[in-house]
Each structure stands twice: as structure tokens, then as C-alpha cells.
Amino acid sequence: MGSLSMKKMLRHSRLALVGGAILALQGCGVIYKSTGDILISFGRSEMLPYMMTYNDVRMACVTGEAQTPLLMSFERVGSHPEKLGAMVFTTAATCAEQIALDSELRYMRAVKDGRVNEAQDARIEQKRWSAVAAQRQYTAYQNMMEAFGEQKEGECPKLKSDFDEMVWLVGNISGVQSLLNDGNADGAVGIPRDIAAKVERNMKCLDNDQWWGVPRGVRAAVWNLLPMLAPPNADAWAELEASAKKGFDSGIRLGSALYAMSAFSKGDDERLRKAIRDYAANDQNLDADYAMLDAIAGFIITGISDREWTENTGKRTPIGGLGTFWDDAAKSGPAVDINDLL
Template sequence: MTDLRKSPRSPSTLRARFRGLLATLAVTTLVTGCGAIDHMMYKTTGDVMQGFSRNHTVPYLMQSQDLAMGCAMSEATAPLLMSFGRVTDEPDQLAVMLYLSSGGCAEEQAREHELDALAALNGMEAEEAEDAMIRQKRAYALASRRYFRAWQHHNAHYGEVGTGECPEFEDDMDEFIYLAGLLSGLQALNAQIQSTSSIGVPANIGSIVERGTSCLANDKWWGAPMALRATVWAMIPGAQPEGEDAFERLQIADDQGEAAGVRLPHVFHAIAAVNKGDEARLREVIREHAESLEQDPANEDWRFVDAMATNMIVAISDRMWVENTGHRTPLGQLGTFWDDRQESVETMDLDDLL
């Protein structure tokens, strides 16, 4: 007869095995459980941060006019917010805004170096001018890389632009980020050209952006989609459809942007004029922008975009002034130029009163 006390299935043996299993589970939890809990916490935090930034931080920033603050925020927080892609879904939408904004920071530095170079040339300081131009190209290279990353994240979220149907947008912010992504693509190409180096931005990105603008309502977005499309027509030989006139479209978009209080179309119009070497048209765009600032208040929900447009128009004006006078646009004189004819001032001959 079998001794139940020694049987593998005896109650005492089963209890011993059960206790051993519990001990093993406890040790395993101590060793790996903290990592699993941390991962869950990080994922939750990442999801919350992504949602909050997209739904609150970006709209809040768009209502401000402090470009420097927005620039500092994007450069400082991009590594933190993007790192959550290691523990949760990649924050592609947020990345579009972060890299577009930080690309603008680098481009702003490039423009400053350009002004330094022009000033040095005016002062016959060849070495200083050359050094400033080198710094300018480096800054443009950095800007191009950042803009291109925004474009890549844009395609990751919305799908390859121009190759299929338009995305189904969830809300207005979704549409705006789509527009921002298109702008980042065009800016990536422009900055790459300015850097005179190869960053890897496809040369056909302009035509891709042009197709992508058809997914956005032109009236809703201040005329910017059509302005972006017309700019591509003006810049790329053969891109303009038969029966269209890029600069007529740009003028219509200018009017829409002014009425909406978001003067972004002026920037596209100015870029197209610069590309064509049409200084008379460029001056008119700058004057029109300056007049609109006095007459048309900025849209309260999109002050940041309007301020960004003004900043870029001022930058173009500054380059013209420095090239011709050695100094930037005088304070309060945007829309005027160094060779404008001064209005005659009536004077009184005091001798007749004596």
C-alpha cells in the first residue's frame, strides 16, 4: 500500500509546491514588476502630455503674439515631448508643430547672420562678411533638417501627401496642423537651397505640397491654401495650370488674409515676388501689409500666425534696407523705403510779416 504522506499528490506536498510557486511569483514581481509599473506610468503620462499639448498648449500659444516665447518653448520641450514616443504612440501631430516652430528659430538665426554679412559688406569688411555667410548657411541647414522632420511626421500621421484621398479631419486644430505640415515641407526645400548643401529634401516637394493644399478650404484658412499653391506655381517652371495667373491668385489671397486678420498670404506673395526678382511688386506687398496692420486687427484665435507673418515681412524689409543703407527698417517705418520721395512741406516766409 502506498504511503500517502510520501505521495506527490499528498496535501502536504501540494501545499509545499504552492508556497514555492508563490515565492517564485513574488521574486519575479520584485525583479520585473517595477519596470512594468514604470512603463505603464510613463505611457499614461505620455498620452496625457500629448493630449494636453495638442488640445490646450498649441491653441493657447496660437492666441499669443510672443514669437520669441514660442521659439524658446519649442526648442526646450521638443526632446521631452518627443521622448514619450519611446513608451507610447509616436506624437506625430505634436511633432509637426514642434519642429516647424524650432525650424523657424533656426531660420531666424540665419536671417540675422545674413544681415550681419550685408552690414559687413557695406563696411568693406570682407572676412567678417564671409564668416557671417558661413554661419548663415549652417543655420539654414539646421532649419532645413528641422522643417523636414516636421514634414516626415506630417506624412506619418496624415499619410503621404498627394498620393491618395484627403484625410478625415477631426476638428479645426487637426486641419491647422495639416496646413502647418504643408508649410514645413515647402520651408524645408527653401532652407535647403539657402544652405547650399544637401539635407535630403526631395526636389519635388513643392509640387507635392501644391497637391496637398486641395484638402483644405481656402476661405476657412484665410486664403493661405491658395496662396501656398500659387507660390508654387510662381516658383516652379511649368507648374502653373493653363488659364491661371499666380499673382492674381496671390492678390485675392492677400485680401482674404487681411479681412480674416491673419496676413499669412502676404508672406507667400512676397516670397513669390522675391523669386521673380520683382522688387516693385515686393515693395507693394510690404506696403500693403503695413497698412493692413493699422486697419485690420489680428484674429484673436490666430494672433501667433499673424505675428509670424509680420515678422517674416519685416525680415524681408530689413534685408532690403541693409543692402541699400547699411541698417534695418527704421522703427515704426515698415512699408516705407529709403528712396521714397519726401512730401514737400509748406513753409511760411516770415519776412512778409515783419
Template sequence: MTVSPIHTLDISRALHRIKGVLTALIIGAALSGCGVVNNMIYKTTGDVMQGFSRDHTVPYLLESDDLAMGCAMSEATAPLLMSFGRVTSEPDQLAVMLYLSAGGCAEEKAREHELAGLAAMYGLKAVEAEDAMIRQKRAYMLAAKRYHKAWQHHNAFYGEPDSGDCPGFSDDMDEFIYMAGLMSGLQALNAQVQSTASLGVPANIGSIVARATSCLDNEKWWGAPMALRATVWAMIPGALPQGEDAFERLQRADEQGEAAGVRLPHVFHAIAALNQGDDEKVKAVIRDHAEAISDRPADWDWRFVDAMATDMIVAISDRMWVENTGHRTPLGQLGSFWDDQQEEVETMDLDDLL
């Protein structure tokens, strides 16, 4: 039988189409396989990064007293580390530390804007003062959002603190991050108040945190859990249990923090005193802190926490100084104040002895 050239051409075209389809299927399968392999690599990398950050990066940072370095690290690495939640389990526990630290960065800027505004008010520069206060509120909005994210990740990992059940801690770092999450909740609420905006931070966080601190060993954590609880008692009307004295508890927590070389309770004590408008009590806490850091070095494993406490005490001191003098706490004079009485130094006229 004779095959026409046209029929031969049709067969050739059909074979070409089949070859094209097969090629596409093979390439698709290969690419699909690459996607599976890539996902496995990403997941493994994410798991390794989460574990390494939690077990080594965070402890390494806590041994440092360079707050600016910690701030820069959290802001720079948070998007990278959090993105691994797309390919493996959500890094909730690590997120508590990242967003708590990043929130602190934003709050630090808010405090700087506040000082600029207070200095402008002292110098009777109304427009500069108003602009600084606007920038302050914007920075507090960002701080509140970051702190609130830390709080949400804390709850996702440990469970709702208001459930009445305490989580089972696997090690000291696990317990510390739980406490850090509680602090982030209070910070979120405070930053929202300072921003004067409604950002969705629950108003009952304070009472929740106060109850959740009972899951922590107060002696082990430098008196900070009790200081947290007592601060809530002092600041929220009706929160103080019958027979308790919030400031007596805060004083005892201060002593524990001083003895441990982690003076975090001083911060809560000063905040509670500020809330009551008791400037003399605030000054006394600042003086105690200044004396404590000169008497005893920080616990090496928790230098970052102690440095953070000092930074916040300095911020409170600076605010008081700027309000009253127009400038911050003079260098090397933390614990002293503009209205301190200068001791008169008795002098002897040596001419009388000749």
C-alpha cells in the same frame, strides 16, 4: 541512525541555495511587475500629455503674439514630448507643430547671420561677411532638418499628400496642423536650397504641396492655401496651369488675409516676388502689410500666425534695407524705404500777411 556533522552541513547549504534561488525569483517577479506598472504609468502620462498639448497648449500658444516664447517652448519641450513615443503611440501630429516651430527658430538665426553678413559687405569687411555667411548656411542646415522632420511626421499622421486622397479632418485644429505640415515641407526645401547642402529633402515637395492645398478650405484659412499654391506656380517653371495668373491669385489671397486679420498670404506673395527679382512688387507687398496691421487687429484665435507673418515681412524689409543702407528697417517705419521721395511741405511766409 546517526547523522554525521558533515551530512548535516551539506543539507544546510542546499537549503540555503534553494532559499537564495527563491528569493531571486521573488525579487525578479516583483521587479518585473514594477516594470509593467511603470510602463502603464508612462503610457497613460504620454497619452495625457499628447492630448493636453494638442487640445490646450497649441491653441493657447496660437492666441499669443510672443514668437520668442513659442520658439523657446518648442526647442525646450520637443525632446520631452517626443520621448513619449517610446512608451505609447508616436506623437506625429504634435511633432508637426514642434518641429515647424523649432525650424523657425533656426531659420531666424540664419536670417540674423545673413543680415550681419550683408552689413559687413556694406562696410567692406570681407572676412566678417564670409564668416557670417558660413554661420548662415549652418543655421539653414539645422532649419532644413527640423522642417523635414515636421514634414515626415505630417505624412506619417495624414498619409502621403501625393496619394490624391484628402484626409478626414476631425476639427479645425486638425485641419490647421495639416496646413502647417504643408508649409513645413516648403520651408524644408527652401532651407535646404539656402544651406547649399544636400540634406535629403525631396526636390518635388513644391508640386506635392501645391496639389495637397486643394484639401483645405481657402476661405476658411484666410486665403493661405491658394497663396501657397500660387507661390509654387510662380517659383517652379512649368507649374502654372493654363489660364492662371499666379500673382493675380496672390493679390486676391492678400485681400482675404487682410479681411480675416491673419495676413499670412502677404508672406507668400513677397517670396514669389523676390524669386522673380521684382523689388518694386516686394515693396508694394510690404507697404500693404504695414497698412493692414495698422488698420485691423489680428484675429484673436490666430494672433501667433499673424505675428509670424509680420516677423517674416519685417525680415524681408530688413534685408532690403541692409543691402542698401547698411542698417535694418528703422523703428516704426515698416512700409517705408530709403529711396522714397520726400513730399515737399509748402510753407507760407507770415510776414507777407502783416
């Protein structure tokens, strides 16, 4: 009897231990979810607005790279970081885009100097990092779509706050950028080609005046990319110019970057130079609350300028030379001394 009683006691003890372990694990799950909810709430109300006041794109991209895995891991315990995910994957993508750009410039210099192996290696590196950027940007777009859902023609999501609208804006722009970077990577990621049409439609859900002319600017950029999506009698360039001007007036120059990107993709040198000159000339009275978005516009503009300078001179845009071009002196007299800029 004593032996049987002892076995029963041991069995009950084991059951109690197992039950206690299960309860402890459930408790951990509750704690993890609470931690995730607090982190996401803090990120939305404090961290993101604070980061938006920075004009250091490199800091934003490194923050995105470092913090995104931690933030997104809270999905596994029931938190919902999708909206913030759209933002941090977007900023993380700029790191990959910068490396891809540096590789592209290296490729241009190698071609100019006749270094075949160097050129081939640089092109391979550019495509690899373009693929990384495309994947991050597409993940940003997917997070946005998970947060708000797929919208049919004529429908819009319930955007309850400025934060929701910003996520919708940034996530959709990332969708278009993912398509462009995937093209640079020879389609290595396999971004769906219909994403451009969806973004063009989604931009109708935002107030153009509130968001610095960017919604119509994005739509016009898509029309230049895919003319079949343009409404009858649409004038993409007029829309892009209006978007750039509205950006200058409001202190957020994203519209100017869209204009420059469209001109660059179409090989329109006159409009491209105008876009870069106008961006550089309108650097006063910027909106400090959204300095990061304006800085990202500058990152895009400077990258395009660097490509143009490197193709023609073998060097990037000189320090203090954004908005100038290597042949300005030849066209209009000694307005620019390249040696002084260098």
C-alpha cells in the same frame, strides 16, 4: 536536506525578485504612456490654442526648442505626439531662421564695408543655421506625414477637426520652407526636391475660405517657384493678391507673407514693396485666436524688409518704419524722414 531546501528558497527568491522587477518596469511603461497621452491631449486642447493667442514669435520658438525633446520622447512608450510635433518643430525652426537672418544681414554690412573675412564668416554662419532651420522644418513635415500618411493624386487624408486641418496646413508650409532653407544652406540637409509638388497637391485638401486664403496662396507660391506645376492658364500673381486680400479681411495675414516671399524670390521689386506696404497698412481687426500665425507672417515680412533696407543703407528697417523705404522721400517728396525714424 537543509542545504538543498535553502538553495531552492534562494532560487525562488531570485525568481520572485526578477519577476517583480519586470512587472515594475512594465508598470513604469504604462505610467509613462499614460503621462504621454495626457501631455499630448493637454497640448492639443489647451497649450496650443493658448499659445496661438500670443503674438511673441520668440517665445513660441524658444518653447518649441525647449519642449520638443520631452514631447517627442513619449513616442518611445507608445504615445503619438506626431501632430503636435509638426507644430513645435515648426515654431522651433523660427529660432534658427532668425539667427540665419541676423548672419545674412551681418554679411551684407560686411560686404558693403569691404570686410572680406567678416563677410565670409557671416555667410558660413548663415548657411549653418539655414541647415538647422531646414532640418527642423522637414522634421515637422515628416511628423505631419506620419500622422496622416502619404496621399496619392486626388486623395486627401481624414482631417477630423480644425486641429487636424491646422496641422496639415502648417506641416505642408514647413515642407516648402525646408526646401528653401536647404537651398540657402547649399543643399546640406538634402531635402527631397519633389516635396514642392506634394505640398501643392496637398493644399487642395483644405477649404481656402476657412483658412484665410492660405491654401491657394501656397499653391500659387509653388507655381512661381516651379512654373511646370501650375495648371493651364493659372495666374499665380492674381492668386497671391487674392490670398493677401482674404488674409487682410480675416485678420490673419499669412497670404501677404506668401506674396512677399514670392516677389522677393522672383526679384520683383514693385510687387515686393506693395506686399510690405499692404501688410503694414492692414494691422487692425486682427484675429486674436490666431495671433501667433499672424505674428509669424510679420516675422517673414520684417525679415524681407530688413534685407532690403540693409542692402541699400547698411541698417535694418527703422523702428516704426515697416512699409516705408529709404528712397520714399526722393520719389514722392518728404513723406518719410529716415533720421526721425532712426
